[in-house]
Structures are given as C-alpha cells and as structure tokens.
Amino acid sequence: MDARAIAEVLEEIGQLLELKGENPFKIRAYQNGARALESLDEDLGTLIAEERLGEVKGIGKALVDKITKLYQTDQLDLYDQLRAETPQGLLLMLEIPGFGPKKVRKVHEALGVTSIEELTVACEDGRLAALPGMGEKTAQKLLKAIEMREQYNQRHLWVDAAALALPLLEQLRALPAVQRAEVAGSFRRKMETVGDLDFIAASDEPAPIMEWLVQHPEVAEVTAHGETKSSVRFSTGLQADLRVVPPHQFVFALHHFTGSKDHNVAMRQRALAQGLSLSEWGLFPTDEAEKAQELAPRARKSVIAAQSEADLFEALKLAHIPPELREGRGEIEAAERGELPRLVQDADLRGAFHNHTTASDGRATLEEMAAKADALGWEYLGLADHSKSSWQAHGLEPERLLAQVEAIRELNASGRFKVRLLAGSEVDILTDGALDFPDEVLNQLDYIVMSVHQAMTQDEATYNARVLRAIRHPLQVRKILGHMTGRLLLRREPSRVDHLKVIEAAAEEGVVIELNANPWRLDMDWRWWRTAQEKGVRCAINPDAHNTEGLEHVVDGLRVARKGWLRAETVVNTWSVADVLAWLGRS
Ligand code: DGT
Ligand code: CA
Ligand code: CA
Ligand code: ZN
8 A cells, every 4th residue: 555545544543433432642643644644755665664654753653563564465453343343324424524423423322323314314303403512403414415415426427437338338339239339428428427327239139238238247236127228237336228229220319318408409499490300219301200100119210311420410400519519508509500619639738737746745756747748748747736825735835846946947958858847836825815925936937826725615705706816916927727616526515606707807817717637626617618718718627637647637627628618729738838838928
C-alpha cells in the first residue's frame, strides 16, 4: 500500500474506534497519523527502510509498526478485526452527510439501530428526535440525507459505466449472431452520470444473444429474460437492457433508445409536420403508420431504408446531430439551419493549465509531470499547486511558490523537455472573496486558477459575491475560475451560485472558466457552456491532475465540453503554444 492508501485505512480505524467509544486520545493519534501520511515530504519506503518514520511529526511510536505492516503486507489485524466486529449498517451510516461516528454510536447504543432502514424508521416514528441532543430538526435532516443517498446510489459515474459497458460491447459485437451493436441511452449521450445501460444489437437470430447476456459471468441478477429483450444487474449495482432488433430496424431503434425523451418528442413532431411517423421501428408515411402498427413488429419495413443515423436525419432534412447534443435544447432547430457547432475533439487538445505536483498534494514531481506531457505530445503544461490556506493539501507559502516558479523557468531554459512549462497557482478564494496571495506574488506567475476550497455551503448571495469579487480582482496575469460549484457528482451537492451572473462577469473581465475534467467534478456543468460560449467566455478543460495518469483525464472533460456545444476556438487549451504565450503576455 502507498502512503495515501494507508492514510485512508488509519482514518477509517479512527472512525471505527470512535464508533466503539474508545479513548479520544487514541482516536486522535490515528487521525494525526493519517494527516501526517497525506502530507509526507519524503518517500514512505525510504523512511521505513532508514527507520526514520517515528521522527515524522504526527506519527507516534505505536503507529510506526502499524504503518510498516500495512506498507509491507497490505494488511493489519487490528483493522480487519474492527471491521469484522462493526455491523455493516453502521459503516454505511457513516456515509450519510452530517452523521458522524458520535451520532451513529448514540443511536446504535440508545435505539439498537444497526442499518439505514432501521434508522429511517427511528427518524419517522420520533424515537430519534427524542434522544438528547437530536431533536425533530435533526431527524428531518437525516431523512433528507438518506433520500439523497438513495437517489445517488441509483446512478453511476460515466467512467464507471464505461469500464463495464465498453468491454461488454466488444464481446457482444464478437458474437457470430450479431451484425451491429451499440450502447444507446444516456451513456451514448455522454451524460455525466448514467442510470442504466441500453444495449442494442442487430440480428435475425436473437436467442443466442439473450443467452450470452443472462449467462454472463459479470451478471449478478437477471431481472427479465425475453425472446428479444433481457435485463440484468451487475455486481456494481449497474443495470442493463439488451434489445435485439432485425437489421433493417437497427438505426431507428438506436436513435429511439439513444433519446433523450425530449429530443425524441421533438423529432417525432418534426416528422409529423412532413407527413411522416417516426418510431423505434422505422419512418412511415402517416396514413400507413396505423397499418404498420397492426403488423407484427419484425415484419414491418420502413419506407425509408437507413444505413446510418445520418440517413435518418437527412430524411427529415436535418444535419446529423451528434448523440451528445440530443437533449431537446435547440439542437433540431440548429440542425435545420445548418448551425450546429463543430465540436471540439480529442485531437484538438495541446496542453492543460491546472495540474498539481508533489510540492502540494500531487504524487508526481515537476519532472515526472513534464515527462508525461512530452509522452502525450503536449505543447505546454501548466502547473498550479495549492496555495497556503489549503493546508490539508500542503498548500505553498509564497517562498515555496516562487522557488517553484524559478525551478520551472530553469527547466524551460535547460531544454530537457520539449513541452513548455507554465508557472501558475491554484489560489484559494478566501471566504470573503480575497485571494490567498498578495498581488505582487501573483503577478510573478504566468496565470492563476482561482478556486473555492473552504466554506462551500455559504448561502447563494454570499458565495456569489465572493466569486464575483475574485473575478473582478485586478491583476496583471490571466485568471481562470476553477471548479465553480465544488460539486462531487453523487457525493456532494454543488455550492449555490448564480451561474448567469458569474458567466456575465467572467465575460466582462476576460476571465476563463474551467471545465474541471475530474470525472467526479465535471464542473462547470455542461448545461451552462452554450450560454457561456455565446457570451464570449473561454473554457479551459483542466485535468486537475494529481499524478501523471491524471493528465489523461482531460478527455473526460472533453466529452462533457462537446455536450456543452463547445467549439475548439472557445477552448484555450486547443490553442498553439505561440497563441497561448501571446495570450499570457509571455514569450
Ligand atoms: P438513464 O438511464 O436514466 O441515465 O437515462 P436514459 O436516457 O438512458 O433513459 P432510459 O434508459 O430510461 O431510456 C433510454 C432511451 O429510450 C431514452 O433516452 C429515450 C427512450 N425512451 C425510453 N422510454 C421512453 C418513453 O417513454 N418515451 C420516449 N419518447 N422515449 C423513451
Ligand atoms: Ca439508460
Ligand atoms: Ca434503460
Ligand atoms: Zn481545487
């Protein structure tokens, strides 16, 4: 295990001990140990080998052995034992926001509650409210949090869905009976989260395809097994439908089950206006549509044969609409007028601006990051480590920041790497909207990324004023607004912010807005990018990389940028290094 994984184990041991009502000093020792490991300056393996781990501040004698054991064997008896003796339900309860170990222990001891279901009942029947220090308000808050948690659990991050869907699609396409296959639905539309997967396969022989799915080793439960449609649940909780259609219906089925519902409704209306009826089975003249419905589905034949979705759109006098735009948000009107944007593509990307190194909470050094950027063929790589107020992330004080700037300038001059390194900083926007460094420090950088990391639950007016103040802060260097709402998909709600006001201020001040490419963030949300682009705001798709592979996450942001109608010109990290340097006022 590496230092970070061990820190998580220590953190969890602290919680488990707290659930047991152990001595607070002991608990504190594990928490401090976790903190210390997270911000280690040196390699953990070296510290252990040289028997210097005990000298690290925050790591007591008792922890040295445990950390060493975890490092060497990935295992610790105390941890296994604690997990085994703690009811699973209590661990799940810890995941409810605002419900820490102390409260969990209280309801467990006083009410015998061991699961979220029992906790729900106790909240509803007044037993929880009656406990000292709890009250009706707490009960209502908990019920709300439990409900949110359930909603979240029903959806999955796009990248998690992809990890399952893409290999399955390969296997499906390889079956002898399958002529064509796709994953449709929200997955194909590149939604940030996916409810279920919708596979469509073209074949005249559905039986073996149904068998393949229901027998699949990854399937945990078969919820429906029909002749041409089956549904299953995988062990991750993700569900999938698989529909087999005759080859001549494939394009219509693919379009229909790609959705979205709103897009489909608008498409059907458009077809009707041309005397046509569009369905998952085909495109029929309206007067014959009823007749067609009476025939068995597999016998129906659309009067328009479509080999691809482009044929279908063409039949309705539309330009081809990429799946990620099919949200019923004006894409049909734009396609009709020939005004669909030329969407930014993977190959357009030439660098990125928001990345961390071991100077703050990254896991790779400046040199390792530069080498990776070279391997990716990037023209420039911007470093933006945390600022001093993000002390949990080992944020830099001005001296360390300026030393890093110096190191970056020297590396550029040395010619060791092809990539041009840029010196930035991820500067905290403090609670009142001030920036975490004085202007004279910031003005020595190539650019800054301004982000909120504390007090994220401020009311909308306060949060807005805070972000607007940062946007309007006069500086000589370019500014990028980082992860605007701080949301973590399926885990943490976005901060309340007036997107339109922020977008308008950014347009006025020439501040770039980040599209944070971390699959948990994808912040600012794709629903706002079209407006931002129209108002002249530029986008930086920022991987927010904390290690070398993190740089590759930039494509997760790109997927969502396309969903937000963004063209390459709008995205600053598609610009050439010469254009970027000119824009930054550097050479
Ligand atoms: P999800 O699974 O919640 O992430 O979202 P989708 O869009 O994948 O929704 P899903 O799986 O229920 O259905 C896939 C597509 O099938 C949907 O985007 C449009 C189409 N569809 C499903 N049910 C209906 C319906 O009742 N009416 C219409 N017009 N289309 C539907
Ligand atoms: Ca779906
Ligand atoms: Ca579905
Ligand atoms: Zn950040």
